[in-house]
Amino acid sequence: MDEEGSDEGVVRRDRFSGGPARSFLSSLAADERIFEADLEVDRAHAVMLAECGIVDDETVGEILTALDAIEVEGHAALPDGEDVHEAIETAVIERVGPDGGKMHTARSRNDEVATCIRYRLREDVLEALETTLGLREALCEVAAEHTETVMPGYTHLQPAQPITVAHWTLSYESAVRRDTARLLEAYARINESPLGGAAFAGTTFDIDRERTAELLGFDSVIENSMDASSSRDFLLETTQALSTLATTLSGLAEDLVVFANRGFVDLSDDYASTSSIMPQKKNPDTLELVRAIAGDAAGAVQGLTTTLKGLPRAYNRDLQRATSHAWETVDAVREATEVAAGTVATADWPEDVLADAAGEGFSTATGVADLLAANGLPFRTAHEVVAIAAERGADYDAIAAAAEEVLGESLETYVDPDAVAAALDPTESVASRDSQGGPAPVAVETQLEAARDALAADEESLEALEASLETAHETLRAEVNGYV
Structure with a gap:
């Protein structure tokens, strides 16, 4: 009995040792997205270690040379590891020897991964911001062309009051402008460096957190080390802002679907399709997918919120499952915004049809x-x-x-x-509604001027943010070259 029990225990241990738990824990494949970010974070940290005299220049030079080689070979060439951070460190040690492990001095994977996520998310948010500017530009261009194009306006999908195409497009420009503002505000809180917070309790080494923040283009350091390593509220805020943008896009898409159904707008063939069996049909397929993205984004907000809810300080492995919600949302919403902009820019508005419909229902x-x-x-x-x-x-x-x-x-x-x-x-009814924000051409011209001014200001802000990151990248590259 005892021997059988012992044998069964051995079998049981063999069955579960090194088994599915390893692959279940691994995020290496998903971490491909932050591969480049991790290399930059490693470089900045290594340069700082050298400047602070914590690791000698020669060893840092070897580490940085290895990192360059790893970048050339790409993510697919990394050795197996629990995540991209461990795999890169292993690859450095394979090239440099045991001294390659000095690259991990005075940090933890906890602050490392938090920094990598922020580093990559900055780029994604800037790209999303660029698409909002493109959509706003398209809306402004349509408004400028159709300040006097009268069309029906609806409440409860019932004919309500006549407006203009420009008034309608600028209503969405205003909404997307606020979506832009929300993303810019989220970006400011993303762009803070957690590096140096270590596992959560800081480090005994005399490091320079401000220096690594500077080399990586972050505006500031997250002061509290526990907050730095464990907080993911920036992910939630960004996903929420993207979800709000997706909701705006969904409303825009729905309006265009309804307008196309009634013959008020003719969508470009590039943004529509025909039926596989009914040759007379022209379906607003892309807009229907844009409309659906709002559901995906809202689901991501809920999923991320639920993952983060009730997590104790500091780091918990649950956070590994949190980031994908943000990645998937920023990709989907960015693409949906591009499609919406293209649809608006290429659509035709039949003025005679719109004018005839503008007075329907005693509007x-x-x-x-x-x-x-x-x-x-x-x-x-x-x-x-x-x-x-x-x-x-x-x-x-x-x-x-x-x-x-x-x-x-x-x-x-x-x-x-x-x-x-x-x-x-x-037409006379619209012209009489010249109060601030109204649909009269004179009122719309004022709105359009304000929209263009706001767009130009946000374009300048985006260019400044992109230039700041590029300057930091060039500075870091110059510092690396001094060691390599």
């Missing part, structure tokens, strides 16, 4: 009620007159008859018939 009713109110009637009474007219024909005669019924006197007592006729005309 100028509010303008008539406003006119009556401006000439002395209480607005609620004017609303009642026009509501009765809407049920009887929605023209001048119906309005006059309703006025006689409600007021007991002629409509002409309050307003000139020509003024009512003008209020009933969609």
Whole structure:
């Protein structure tokens, strides 16, 4: 019995030793995305170790030379490892010998991976920002071309009031502008260096965290070492900002799908497809996928939030599962934004069709009620007159008859018939709505100017951020070359 039990114990141990747990723990394949980032972080850390006299220059030179060789060979050539960080260190040691392990002095994989994630996410967010600027530019161009193109406006998908194509496009430009602002704000909190926080309790070595932050292009250092290594709120904030952008895109896509269905917009063939069996159909497929991305992004926010919820300080392996939510979201939303921009830029707006539809459903009713109110009637009474007219024909005669019924006197007592006729005309109705932010061409021109100014300012901000990273990269390369 005892011997059988012992044999069974050996079999059981053999079965589970070095088994699926190793592959389950490994993130090496997924870490390909941060391969380049890890090499840069290794370089900056090694340069700092040399400058602080912690590792001698010759050894640092050998380490940096090995890192260059590893970069040339690529991620696929790395030895097996639990993650890309361990695999790169192993590859350095294979080339340099045991002294290659000195590259890991005064740091942990905890602060290393946090730095790599931030380093790569910065680039992804800058690319996403660039796509928002492209979409805003496309929306502005359409607005400039169609400041006087009257179209129907809807609430609850019912004809509501006439507007212009420019007014519609600038409504989305305003929303995407805020999405840009949210991403810029998220970028500022991404661009802080956790390197040097070590596992979570700092290090006994006299390192220079400000120096590695400078070499890697970070604006500042995350002061508290525990916060530096373990926090992932920057991932959540970025994913949330991307989800909000995806929601904006979803609304834009839905509007265009509905407009295409009603013949109000003609989508380019590059952003539509035909049916495999029904040759007459032109389907807004790409917009439908743009619309769907919002669901994916919202799911990523929920998944990431749930992963992070209730995690104790400091590092926990759960965090390995957190990052993919951000990577998948930034890729999907960036692509969706590019598609939305292309769709808007290449679409045609049939002005005659839009003009004919602009007055459908008595969409100028509010303008008539406003006119009556401006000439002395209480607005609620004017609303009642026009509501009765809407049920009887929605023209001048119906309005006059309703006025006689409600007021007991002629409509002409309050307003000139020509003024009512003008209020009933969609183009005149739009022109009369020249208050701040309204659809009248004069009001839209003001909005368009503001949109272009904001776009130019954000383009400058993006260029400055990109230039800052490029300068840091060149500085680090120069320092590395001094040792290699």
